[in-house]
Amino acid sequence: MATQVLPDVDTRPEGTETSGDDTPKLFHYVKKAKIAESAVLGSHVVALCGATFPVTRSPKPGSPVCPECKEIYDTFRKDDGDGGGD
Structure with missing residues (x-):
């Protein structure tokens, strides 16, 4: 009996651009204190936009950021930078 070699077949669904790794398409804003806890314990974090x-x-410099998270984060920064009320 001879061994047969099957041809390589791309098994990704049509239209899929990634190979199935867990690289996020967007990075989200999360409370800094929760990042290390999640990385060590594997617990879920909640982003500003509500994603868990x-x-x-x-993220690396230039990584894509969730537009909802960025919009929410920018409103926090504007509130903090006004120097109080006159």
């Missing part, structure tokens, strides 16, 4: 997930990667 375990922290598995850290």
Whole structure:
């Protein structure tokens, strides 16, 4: 009996651009204190936009950011930088 070699077949669903790894498409804003806890314990964090997930990667400069999280974060920064009321 001879051994047969099957041809390589791409098994990804049509239209899928990734290979199935867990690289996030967008990075979210999360409370800093919760990031280390999630990375060590595997617990889920809640992003400003409401998304929940375990922290598995850290963003690199230029990484895509969730537009909802960025909008919410920017409103916090504007509130903090006004120097109080006159």
